[in-house]
Amino acid sequence: MKILHTNLRTGLTGELAVPGDKSISHRGVILGAISRGTTELTHFLLSEDCLSTIRAFQDMGVAIERRDDHVLVHGAGLNGLNQPRLPLNMGNSGTTTRLLLGLLSRQDFTTELIGDASLSRRPMRRVTEPLTQSGSAFKVSARGTLPITVCGRPQSAPIHYRLPVASAQVKSALILAALQADGVSTIVEKQPTRNHTELMLRAFGAEIEQRGLEIKVSGRPELVGRSLKIPGDLSSAAFFITAATLVRGSEIRLANVGLNPTRTGFLDILRRMGGDVTVLNRSDDGEPAGDLLVRHAGLHAVSLSSQDIPGAIDELPLIALLATQAEGITVIHGAEELRVKETDRIAVVTEELRKLGASVTELPDGMTIQGPTPLSPRETHVVDTHGDHRIGMMLGVAALLSRHELRLRGEDAVAVSYPEFFSDLDQLLSAGRPVRP
Structure with a gap:
């Protein structure tokens, strides 16, 4: 003690x-991984949660280099991730889990997500249910917790969803799924929540418009890596x-x-x-x-x-x-x-x-x-x-x-x-x- x-x-x-910033560090790795070119992240948070995000993308074939708090992510593009050989271990990171549920739900492979004892008690249906209603598929325990199998379903249909809860993580999961659709998806928030995903996606080249609580996401963007100093x-x-x-x-x-x-x-x-x-x-x-x-x-x-x-x-x-x-x-x-x-x-x-x-x-x-x-x-x-x-x-x-x-x-x-x-x-x-x- x-x-x-x-x-x-x-x-x-x-x-x-x-x-x-923890939220920005997570998203920097995620967006860098699905972009073309190299993303350079300085002042990256070297916490166990953020390292879980790095390891997950390395397990999906993304080359990531780390020197102290300086991280280089060599992007694979939106369709360049590979099916991991083993379940992806989320550690204790709820952010990694919930955002990857959205991103992987429209990839062309199946993935199992696992976590530590604490994370495995946390509810995930708040993410899987909206995604399921939008055409994704999951194998979820009766408790609605990890482990969860993400049954990737590449689909072209856009997402139209009104969030029943104020949650930046649920919103971000839906946005990451919407990036992989043809056409424009619409997501409506219950209340304003942290908007790092939207701001950062625009910086990486995505088309995202927001009017009040309504967010419109144009699918299939060509994301390009960039340099980012994390506050x-x-x-x-x-x-x-x-x-x-x-x-x-x-x-x-x-x-x-x-x-x-x-x-x-x-x-x-x-x-x-x-x-x-x-x-x-x-x-x-x-x-x-x-x-x-x-x-x-x-x-x-x-x-x-x-x-x-x-x-x-x-x-x-x-x-x-x-x-x-x-x-x-x-x-x-x-x-x-x-x-x-x-x-x-x-x-x-x-x-x-x-x-x-x-x-x-x-x-x-x-x-x-x-x-x-x-x-x-x-x-x-x-x-x-x-x-x-x-x-x-x-x-x-x-x-x-x-x-x-x-x-x-x-x-x-x-x-x-x-x-x-x-x-x-x-x-x-x-x-x-x-x-x-």
Whole structure:
């Protein structure tokens, strides 16, 4: 078990470049693989999830070179993938799984997708059912989970589908299937979700039009590889933003963080709570980015509804943590999607924050949090990731506020998205200034 930093007597200070965006890293490999020519990805996220995507395409015959965080994908074209000799192992990556379900559903071979124990509990019918209604075929277990056999059916018919859920992964799976159809497919979202797939496909040469919630995808594009510098992952930066906001005396700068408007819900909510975050040096090379200057701030409670959730879904455990130190009662509704992540994050966040004395009540679609409350262990000094990378990192930040020692069980889960998280946290702590009593 890992001993966490507690009883902090300094604020967080200094500058840090967080690893590359996870969503963009996944898509960079996928789109590079189905393009012609070479795609060059710099500042690629070397997490277990993204490495699962690389290995899957290597198993389908795509040549991929990796030197540190620099990745070269030698594209095979949209019809150049080969049937793998063995099942494709998705590891723990839900993004790899769901996007490949869409891409492979219209290839001319059959593929089995498998994953680790955690991924094999996550629901996949939300992807396979829309694709099945659009002409694809799968062999799915009664539970609707991995392993899944994708029965490739090259078809020319375009897709016309209205999404019943707000999900960027389902939308992206349908778009990747639509690329392989003749004519124009139409996909209508329930609510706006992260749009990395659409932005990146346009950069690779696809024809995608969007009007409001309606997305039109022209099939059979000639995708061409390109060079892409991946911005820092806002979901990774959010852990340090939360830490600097909560710990007195903190002032940090996070360099070149992605600021796609479909991903900045966390920053919007934090500002509503009274957080102090300033954007500097804005840039836009297809994906907007900028440096974030974050200072400690006092917070107040907010109420969140289903409209707030899609842009901050991955950061909701951190919003719950922030709420434990905010004045008043924070209420989160419309977040039932959290129950089908790597863990049931509503239940797990409630359980782990209660271990530290927080006043958290679990709701069917969210939680209520009464603040501010001191955080220190009550009956146990052991907190648990439950095998969920984001829970592990959230607890690493929560521990900074504890006056007593804490130990983290299952710390290896953090490597799924951010292998260097604890060393990067150490970097900001080691430069810290003493906090006034």
